[in-house]
Amino acid sequence: MITIDKFYIDGQWVTPRSATTMPILTPATNAQIGVLTLGNGADVDRAVAAARVAFDSYGMTSKAERLALLRRLAEVTRERLDDLARAITMEMGAPATMSRDVQADAGLGHLLAFIEALEELEEEETLSNGDLLSREPIGVCGLITPWNWPVNQIALKVIPALATGATCVLKPSEHTPLSAQIYAEMIDQAGFPAGVFNLVHGDGPTVGAALSRHPDVAMMSFTGSTRAGSAVSRDAADTVKRVTLELGGKSPNLIFADCDLETRIREGVAGCFYNTGQSCDAPTRMLVERSVYDRALQIARQAAEAQEVGDPAEEGDHIGPLFDGIQYERVQKMIRKGIDGGARLLAGGPGRPGDLPPHLQSGWFVRPTIFCDVTPEMAIWREEIFGPVLVITPFDTEEEAIALANDTDYGLAAYVQTGDEIRARRVARRLRAGGIHVNGRDAGYGSPFGGFKQSGNGREGGRAGLEDYLEMKVCPPFAN
Structure with a gap:
């Protein structure tokens, strides 16, 4: 029986403030394979505080420093692809071949595309009028991912946050915690500074809503149903944070x-x-x-x-x-x-x-x-x-x-x-x-992914995916 009773916060595996648990089931047989501890608002506060402190230094890192960390993450991802695939098969039922060749591999494919996009991104440029335009990380990001493509969606949100110098708190689907736990281990093994990435397990109405409403979260990125996406937008409205949504379809x-x-x-x-x-x-x-x-x-x-x-x-x-x-x-x-x-x-x-x-x-x-x-x-x-x-x-x-x-x-x-x-x-x-x-x-x-109408707003992947995590700042030329 698998027991997940630790969250990854401020570079450490910590005991949650909440004691609420739920079973982890495997859809192939509907058998229980584990137990997951679900977080609460106090766990979110703790993770956001760590991310906020980490942003002060990580937000000032150079592109070269971040690229080195991402390249190390790519090495770790290659080493853990089989572990990710096995977890995905157990927790959401994707067949073994697809889990390995597509579901898990997406974590590496998106990462390599983001590395290429970051290499090409001009974080500072001089405009035709002489003003200096800077692209800077937005701050602390709340990331909510679904169960159907668990690693694919984690990669599409976590990697651009880390690539741009933002920090983040990830709330994966409570139904697919195994692959998310492995991903946190990968981030830790790659050597990202403490507090840059944080993982809190929990459900949408509790942990998801606490993230969306948190005054110290600058951006929410959500993938899931249109109904839940609307709830995230409403919760985020009072603090006027940026919200990107990847929702449903009927293609x-x-x-x-x-x-x-x-x-x-x-x-x-x-x-x-x-x-x-x-x-x-x-x-x-x-x-x-x-x-x-x-x-x-x-x-x-x-x-x-x-x-x-x-x-x-x-x-x-x-x-x-x-x-x-x-x-x-x-x-x-x-x-x-x-x-x-x-x-x-x-x-x-x-x-x-x-x-x-x-x-x-x-x-x-x-x-x-x-x-x-x-x-x-x-x-x-x-x-x-x-x-x-x-x-x-x-x-x-x-x-x-x-x-x-x-x-x-x-x-x-x-x-x-x-x-x-x-x-x-x-x-x-x-x-x-x-x-x-x-x-x-x-x-x-590396191509932008996202939709029109009630399929959401914003784009994930490549250059467009990086831009969602950036703010723009303009300064005039220096003069005495």
Whole structure:
């Protein structure tokens, strides 16, 4: 049984002020694998105080000093990738191959991209009018990360804070504390000064709210649901701190008849199901040109039926369980809404897969599911399901496809599949989303990630991710 009863504050592993605990569960079997102590407001105060003191010196470090620390962190990250991967598989159910090659590896990929961005960043420059512009760290940052991509999101928030000279307090999801604990060990091993990075475990209403309201926190960066993001913004409002948000999505995937239909449909289905559908930018709405609609449905059904679901501890390209029982019930409810709402069930449906081995039958596994003939008034079209559930609808014209794609409160990502480069660029220009994926190609590490509308504000990754943690100061030229 794993026991996490220490927080990382001011360079030390300390006993929390709170004695409240919760079980750590593994979604593959719903068995308890550990116990986590949850923090409270006093723990937050202690961590913020350490970060505030550390900022006085760390905020004045040179870029060269910070780059040296980040390069050392990269060495440590390489050494701990397998540890991170095992933790992610245990705590949130990502299959072993994906945990190692994608989930854990993101911690290194983002770090290397931030190092490159920091190398290129001009922290001081002379403007055309002769004034001096300085880019300086914002101060103490409160960082709240989710369970679905735990290391990916920790890296996207912690690294730019450390890179710019800011200090931080991390509140990871209380449901994925194992990988966060390892990340704190990595920061310590890399030699960052005491108080620069602090870790407090806890829930959103207690620790998250205390961070968001704290007068000594200059910035909040949050990734999670739109509802929780709104709460962070409200809590931060009284102290007028900067808030960056990476929230939900209901991303469209536009399939034009001139694309490589077989390849792009199969990629689209796999992309929706990837990480068991628990990705905010997953292509969950497939819009297909009517002339190839019937063929697309055949390909999609075959892809869904071929999608394996299995033990996350095993290597392979299968998908694992949903994260927990609450998420399982939500996905089941949405599948039932789809059926009751009149959508045609093309593949999958309610319940668990029928071929699970006995030791996994208490886990939160679901059937990969596809609905077709979905219309915009249906709940499964409008609401983020966060499971391996794809909805498909036809369109007749490019104008209709764009209108349907933009018919959402979200705007995190959009996908375009076409053999016509001019059309790809024309359609991409009109899609209201922060990231456009074309013909199976995704953006790389270092590109800005974030969304329009209720998908949030601010950008993570690379140069844009650094800028969110910087303030700008202008001074005129010196004169006697």
